[in-house]
Amino acid sequence: MTTISPQREVTRDLVLDAALALFTEKGYFNTSVHDIGRKAHVSIGSIYHHFGDKAGLARALYSALTAHMAQRIGTLERQHGSCHDQARAVVAELFxxxxxxxxxxxxxxxxxxxxxxxxxxxxxxSRPFAMMREMVRRGMASGEIRRMDPLIASTCLFGGPLRMITARLDALLPRPLPDYLDDTWTCAWRAVATS
Amino acid sequence: MTTISPQREVTRDLVLDAALALFTEKGYFNTSVHDIGRKAHVSIGSIYHHFGDKAGLARALYSALTAHMAQRIGTLERQHGSCHDQARAVVAELFxxxxxxxxxxxxxxxxxxxxxxxxxxxxxxSRPFAMMREMVRRGMASGEIRRMDPLIASTCLFGGPLRMITARLDALLPRPLPDYLDDTWTCAWRAVATS
DNA sequence: GTCTATATCATGATAGAC
DNA sequence: GTCTATCATGATATAGAC
Incomplete structure (x- = not known):
């Protein structure tokens, strides 16, 4: 969200950051555009000037975040050879x-x-999820993952880790997620691996 | 939600059914109490008389549904002996x-x-999730499930199936969920089983 | 591009008759 | 317990000066 930041972009980023914080804390519908402006120290007029409406703001946020995540996944794919290593790196990154x-x-x-x-x-x-499914499809082609409906395989591989994330976000897990990575990944991979 | 239904309860159930449909279709915040009354053919006044406020209505719905689900899980626990069979029955029921x-x-x-x-x-x-975790804990004690943090085990066991459900609710899966049960369960169980 | 002030409108909730 | 009519609030979005 923060690149070269000509003055043009500064306001946008201020607003997006504030919106993200408030949406997370109170939810989209419990957050008014006034709240966002107040938190970002930006006037309502500016917000509407930049984003058109409240949904436009959410849309901008959503695509910025998924684009960034897709890029990260792409990098991890290039850094690792096997499907196993790629998928594990993605889970580690998400944690x-x-x-x-x-x-x-x-x-x-x-x-x-x-x-x-x-x-x-x-x-x-979204793009990141599609990339993860594609990753699984390749692992199946290369023989690392058992043959089955690729949609099932990718859901079973990433389902556990993703639920760990939501559990952590709900404050159900006492310790930081990376502490659970090894065990979680062992389970996840066993679910779909050939060996 | 429908028991003996003395006239007293009829209105309540009408309202709860309409609310459930609308909350699912448009979301809680996009549904007005007027909408609910219109759909249930019940006046606003009655709704507020029965539920106090909009959140009270949602709360009533939530506890009715989780209570019912907890009861179903209890029955399944009694009908099956091993942790494996119990957990599989729960997933089948959810599907x-x-x-x-x-x-x-x-x-x-x-x-x-x-x-x-x-x-x-x-x-x-909630109650149903707690019961599912307890089920896993027993399976670990009896040796059916590998020793590990029970929270991780239960998340890994049910994570895949639960994500299959959300995928289906998002219309990502072309066929009815029970068609995927065998493969999904095989993966889920392998993730945590001892053997 | 940023601001303040304002229009418009829908919603949650209540009052009070029946 | 159910209804209609109404209130009060607070939100989205706009207008128009700077």
């Missing part, structure tokens, strides 16, 4: 991100976008 | 329920209750 930036994780995979962005496809159809 | 009553499933495990019921604990703390 780290949950601790370092809970609101990002919360908004990206826990918020019910359908309710405030009716035209946006569901999260599981 | 069936997702097809026969999508709104029930949707409201129970997909809605973001925190946003409209701030005082209610998160879903994963």
């Amino acid at each position: 780290d991100l949950t601790e370092s930036a809970p609101p990002v994780m919360n908004f990206m995979l826990y918020a019910r976008h359908r309710e405030f962005l009716p035209d946006e496809p569901p999260v599981c159809s | 069936d329920l997702t097809e026969s009553a999508p709104p029930v499933m949707n409201f129970m495990l997909y809605a973001r209750h925190r946003e409209f019921l701030p005082d209610e604990p998160p879903v994963c703390s």
Whole structure:
């Protein structure tokens, strides 16, 4: 969200950051545009000037975050050879991100976008999720993963880890997620691995 | 939700059914109390008489559904001996329920209750989820499930199946969930089983 | 591009007759 | 217990000066 930041972009980023924090803390519908402006020290007029309406703001946030995540996954794919290593790196990254930036994780995979962005496809159809499914498909082709419906395989592989994330966001887990990574990943991989 | 239904309860059930349908279709915040009254053919006054306020209505719905589900799980526990059979029966039940009553499933495990019921604990703390964790704990004691943090085990066991449910609710899966039960369960159980 | 002030409107909730 | 009519609030969004 923060790049070269010509003055032009500064306001936008201020607003997006405030919106992310408030959406996570109180939810989209419990957050008014006034709240966002107050928190970002930006006037309502500016917000509407930049984003058109409240949904436009949410949309901008959503695509910025998923684009960034897709890019991260792409990098991890290039850094690791096997499907096993790639998928594990993705889970590790998601766990780290949950601790370092809970609101990002919360908004990206826990918020019910359908309710405030009716035209946006569901999260599981977003770019990052598609990349993860594709990763599984390749692992099946290479023989690392048992042959089955790829949709089932990818849901079973990532389902556990993803629920660990939501459990952590709900404060159900006492310790930071990376502490649970080894055990979680062992279970996840056993679920679908050939060996 | 429908028992003996003295006239006293008839209005309540009418309202709860309409609310469930609308909350699922448009979300809690996009549904007005007027909408609910219109759909249930009941006046606003009656709704407030019975439920106090909009959140009270949601609370009544939430506890009715989780109570019912907890009861179903209890029955399944009694009908099956091993942890494996119990847990599989629970997943089968959840899959069936997702097809026969999508709104029930949707409201129970997909809605973001925190946003409209701030005082209610998160879903994963509800009775049914607690029962499922306890089931896993027993399976670990009896040696069916590998020794590990019980919270991780239960998340890994049920994480895949639960994500299958949300995928189906998001219309990502073309066929009815029970068609996927065998493969999903095989993966889920392998994730945590000792053998 | 940013601001303040304001229009408009829908919603949650209540009053009070029957 | 159910209804209709109404209130009061607070939200989204706009207008128009700077």
